[in-house]
Amino acid sequence: MRRKEVxxxxxxxxxxxxxxxxxxxxxxxxxxxHNNSTVIICCEQGEVEYxxxxxxxxxxxxxxxxxxxxxxxxxxxxxDKKYKPVRFVIEYNAFFDWNLQEFPERMVIYQQITLxxxxxxxxxxxxxxxxxxxxxxxxxLVIFNRCENQGKNLGQYxxxxxxxxxxxxxxxxxxxxxxxxxxDEDLPYDLSKDxxxxxxxxxxxxxxxxxxxxxxxxxxxxxxxxFVRDVNDKTFVVGRQVMTCxxxxxxxxxxxxxxxxNVSVKDGDVIYLxxxxxHEYSDLAGEEVVMLHAKGITKLPNEExxxxxxx
Numbered sequence: 001m002r003r004k005e006v007x008x009x010x011x012x013x014x015x016x017x018x019x020x021x022x023x024x025x026x027x028x029x030x031x032x033x034h035n036n037s038t039v040i041i042c043c044e045q046g047e048v049e050y051x052x053x054x055x056x057x058x059x060x061x062x063x064x065x066x067x068x069x070x071x072x073x074x075x076x077x078x079x080d081k082k083y084k085p086v087r088f089v090i091e092y093n094a095f096f097d098w099n100l101q102e103f104p105e106r107m108v109i110y111q112q113i114t115l116x117x118x119x120x121x122x123x124x125x126x127x128x129x130x131x132x133x134x135x136x137x138x139x140x141l142v143i144f145n146r147c148e149n150q151g152k153n154l155g156q157y158x159x160x161x162x163x164x165x166x167x168x169x170x171x172x173x174x175x176x177x178x179x180x181x182x183x184d185e186d187l188p189y190d191l192s193k194d195x196x197x198x199x200x201x202x203x204x205x206x207x208x209x210x211x212x213x214x215x216x217x218x219x220x221x222x223x224x225x226x227f228v229r230d231v232n233d234k235t236f237v238v239g240r241q242v243m244t245c246x247x248x249x250x251x252x253x254x255x256x257x258x259x260x261x262n263v264s265v266k267d268g269d270v271i272y273l274x275x276x277x278x279h280e281y282s283d284l285a286g287e288e289v290v291m292l293h294a295k296g297i298t299k300l301p302n303e304e305x306x307x308x309x310x311x
Contacts, residue, residue, distance in 0.1 A: 005108050006087065006106055007088070007109075011090065020046055020048035035059070038060050039088050041065060043064075043091060073102050076088075076107060088107065113142075116144050116157075121144070122153070140169065142161055144170070147174070158172075188202045191217075198222070200226075201308060203224060207240075207253045210255075221275070222274070229254060229267060231266055240305070240308050257291070271299055
């Protein structure tokens with residue numbers, strides 16, 4: 001009986017770029033990987049290893065491929081028959097010729113991630129532009145790690161990668177391990193200020209930044225035009241309709257608001273909101289989430305809401 005579709009997650013990057021560490025983190029922290037079988041294929045060996053105890057605990061089987069000529073459809077078929085895994089995770093060799101790589105038809109690449117060591121990027125890029133082009137071309141996510149000592153260079157690094165791919169999200173690993181898609185220099189507002197007013201087109205960027213890095217937004221006042229939704233006794237919701245990737249993918253991106261003013265609002269109101277960002281328990285969500293505290297509300301004339309663009 002023919003096996004159903006098997007997902008493949010592929011990590012690109014040069015040796016010691018952090019591929020093994022990221023794979024271990026994903027396996028350990030993602031519930032989808034628990035209590036089922038994963039095959040990791042390593043095309044090169046760095047300092048981080050998959051020890052026997054870790055593999056047994058996480059139901060991981062590790063196979064090694066040193067030469068691309070051994071990395072064949074038959075090789076995958078044999079592993080599929082041997083382990084019957086739920087997924088394959090491939091730690092790919094950047095020097096393999098991607099144009100020669102073949103997979104069985106049932107093996108489908110679900111995600112491709114490229115990891116880049118910020119400390120060696122400029123030298124590597126200057127000497128191996130074509131390899132970088134191949135690595136990032138089909139990646140949905142490019143991660144620059146070890147960013148602590150690169151400072152303003154990161155903006156230039158991102159521009160170089162963006163010139164090679166328009167589709168990939170480019171993220172930077174912070175000192176605490178979190179990923180940020182934005183650098184301070186790229187933000188369309190000055191985060192060093194205590195009071196920040198921004199135009200409505202900036203809202204999607206602000207929303208994502210607050211969602212991902214809410215602690216950076218504490219103790220500041222934000223002012224922007226928004227639309228009211230879901231008014232109840234204690235709170236209401238504000239936000240905007242946003243086209244996240246295409247015309248068929250429009251989502252409402254909103255935050256719950258605690259009204260600390262004496263101005264009442266109703267569904268559909270257009271308001272100019274002055275607020276602060278908090279992270280606290282929400283009865284509506286049933287957990288701690290980003291909450292806005294309204295410090296000032298000015299009602300604006302009603303208007304038809306336009307869809308904002310995430311990009």
